[in-house]
Amino acid sequence: MKFIESSVGRIFIVRPEYGEDLLEVLREGVDRLGVRAGVFWAIGAVRKAVVSYYDQTEKRYVRLRIDKPLEIVSCIGNVSELQGERIVHAHIALGDRDGNAYGGHLEPGTEVFSTEVFLIEVKGPPLTRSYDERTGLNLLKMTEGGIRQA
Ligand code: ZN
Numbered sequence: 001m002k003f004i005e006s007s008v009g010r011i012f013i014v015r016p017e018y019g020e021d022l023l024e025v026l027r028e029g030v031d032r033l034g035v036r037a038g039v040f041w042a043i044g045a046v047r048k049a050v051v052s053y054y055d056q057t058e059k060r061y062v063r064l065r066i067d068k069p070l071e072i073v074s075c076i077g078n079v080s081e082l083q084g085e086r087i088v089h090a091h092i093a094l095g096d097r098d099g100n101a102y103g104g105h106l107e108p109g110t111e112v113f114s115t116e117v118f119l120i121e122v123k124g125p126p127l128t129r130s131y132d133e134r135t136g137l138n139l140l141k142m143t144e145g146g147i148r149q150a
Contacts, residue, residue, distance in 0.1 A: 002142030006037070009121030016117065022046065022075075022110040026088045026117070030079050035119065036086065037127040042075040044115030049094055051104030059136030065109070066102050070094040072115060075106065080127035082138050087129060 012033055016025040022042075030038065047069055052061040077090030090106035129138040 004125055004127070004140075004142060006122045006124030006127075009038075009123040010035075011121070012117075012119040014117040014119055016112045016115045018112060018114065019047075020112045021108055022092075022112050022115060023088065023090065023106050023108050025112065026077070026090065027086070029117070029119070030086060030088060033119070035079055035121045036081060037122040037124075038079040038119055039122060040077055040079070040090075040117055040119040042072060042115050042117040044072045045113040046070050046072060046094065046115070047111040047113050048109070049092070049102070049111075050107040050109035051092060051094075051102065052107050053104050054137070056135075061105065063107060064102070064104060066094065068096060069113065070096055070102070073101065077106070078127070079122075080129050080140060082129040087138070 014029050016022065049066045049070055050063060052063045054061050071094065073093040073095045075090055075092040077088060080087050080089070091104065092106045093101060093103040095101050128141045130141050132139040
């Protein structure tokens with residue numbers, strides 16, 4: 001196991017507007033608020049959604065479009081950096097009126113009906129990502145034994 005020790009910074013409560021793109025508003029929000037590293041969660045509802053599934057054999061994302069109103073059962077994610085660019089990584093679980101669940105990696109095209117986001121800034125060493133050959137993913141960079149922030 002590898003780890004980074006950090007601490008809690010500022011806390012923001014964000015309410016995206018009706019019709020906004022959920023992933024875009026999260027990206028713009030962390031930029032505007034100057035959050036370089038953080039964690040967030042959201043609940044609410046969307047008018048439609050786009051999620052993806054990472055195929056571990058093919059090492060590529062497969063998209064799923066769900067064109068109907070859905071509850072956000074849970075949406076969680078984090079904020080980090082890849083080569084100086086801010087990365088918002090979010091996963092979302094959605095439910096329809098019959099209680100069916102959908103979920104995956106949050107993609108652009110997920111349209112807000114009403115959503116409440118709680119964002120917690122993570123203070124300490126920067127959270128950065130780098131490419132991992134085995135998984136084909138940009139994973140959070142760790143050092144053996146972790147980094148301790150005074
Ligand atoms: Zn993901």
